[in-house]
Amino acid sequence: MRVAEISVGAIRHNVARVRELTGGAVIVVVKADGYGHGAAIAAEAALAGGAAMVATADLEEALTLREHGIDAPILCWLHGARVDFADAVAARIEIGVSHLQQLEAVAEAARALGSVATVQFKVDTGLSRNGAAPEEWEALFARAAELVAAGLVRVTGIFSHLANAGDANDRLQAERFDAAVAGLRAVGIEPDMIHLAASAATLRSPHLHYNTVRVGVAAFGLSPFADQTSAQLGLIPAMTLRAEIVALRGVPAGTGVSYGFNHVCETATTLALVPIGYADGMPRALNGAGAWVTVAGEHRPIVGRIGMDQFIVDVGPLAGRLELGDEVVLFGDPEQGHPPVEIWAGLMRTINYEIVVGIGPRVRRIPVDGPAS
Structure with a gap:
């Protein structure tokens, strides 16, 4: 009686459109059951469209994708205070780390499994939500370098999230983000993925693309702007x-x-x-x-x-x-x-x-x- 038809062709098109605009790697966010579209359906279509990775908010969502046969890289970044990262490490989930306590918990899970955990650092550059605050970066990155040397952790990326509070604020956040990237490089870690832009900045702010963008709603063909339609952006609602x-x-x-x-x-x-x-x-x-x-x-x-x-x-x-x-x-x-x-x-x-x-x-x-x- 009631059906949501999800056009996998539209999602493939939208991801390819983002790749065309940016020329770099694309991470497609499929949290909240793929923005209501079905996480596994969305992930498969996004990867077919050329996404380098898919991402969720929490670990349970990421593990569910693994259960549905998604074998590609998956990133997740919102964790409870008492989360056990063993399942994430075992399932090859890339863990977004926002503070030192999380990093230690990830390393402990890797040690217990005799494995290597893969992490990306999430840093707060002004949104004031999750992510390591600037005063935490030095200690966090220094400890990461020690854990990398010990063979417990591999760092593949660093990212932040824009507040979409206007161009001036976006540029200020980018300056802070640049400082975080420099701090990570200063301890000898070169991240493969550097991503700040979500859908809005991906579509309107090419100076914020870095080498990777992280899109959610754009992959599903919806405009993040009140003054532009999906069609005007070259997107197809899925x-x-x-x-x-x-x-x-x-x-x-x-x-x-x-x-x-x-x-x-x-x-x-x-x-x-x-x-x-x-x-x-x-x-x-x-x-x-x-x-x-x-x-x-x-x-x-x-x-x-x-x-x-x-x-x-x-x-x-x-x-x-x-x-x-x-x-x-x-x-x-x-x-x-x-x-x-x-x-x-x-x-x-x-x-x-x-x-x-x-x-x-x-x-x-x-x-x-x-x-x-």
Whole structure:
């Protein structure tokens, strides 16, 4: 009844587009179940598009990718205070290290396994989230050099995260990042991957590309900017959210619709019931906000309050052409005539990221080849 079609062709295209723009290595972030697209589906497509590595936030996500057969390099960087890194070392996960205690824990896991742990250093250059603070860098990098010499640790990269607070702040963060890279080199460690730019800086700030970029939402074909569409950036949205009509009901003028009758039909019409609700990530606050879907290729309004499992569409003049089981598209690629996810995001005063990540587990993710195969 409810399906998110994931175009692997679109993801391949988007990653290739990023590679074309940057000329360096591309890390594709597939945290939060691949931004709601399905982490394994997204990882496979990204790697097929030329990604050098995929990345997650936490270790559990990274290990799940291994369980799904993803054998390529995986980076993860958000760790609990008592995490045991043994599974990460055994599974060849590259561990993002943000402070000395984490580095020691990683080295201890490697020692216990008789193995070598692979790490990348995450440094804070102004976002004020996770990442080693500047006053920690000297001791952290010096200890890393000792652990490298002892054969317990291999350092493959260094990275930070921009606050997207304007060009001046981006450049200030880049200066701090340069200092961190210099500090790592000063102890004799030359990182293979140096990455600061996420999707926004990748698409607009080539001076911040270094030798690697780390993209999330751009890989899924969504624009990180309010003033540019995906198509204008050369990207293709990968998710199409579809459902089917499970009931059709002709009603007279004056009929109230759904809870509270906050919508009353002004004229006789036909209502279609669609089995997706707020339990599936369709925001209840879209009630009466002007959202629409496509039915039989035409725009039709969502009416009445959205329920936990379902919502209602006024299909009006289409009624005679519709049958149970006919397709409803909630959002997808506007170049294919579908509503863009940005309509929901705009009505909700949020970002497209939040909408796609919020699509619930009852919605089946189905990989399709897509338009860019």
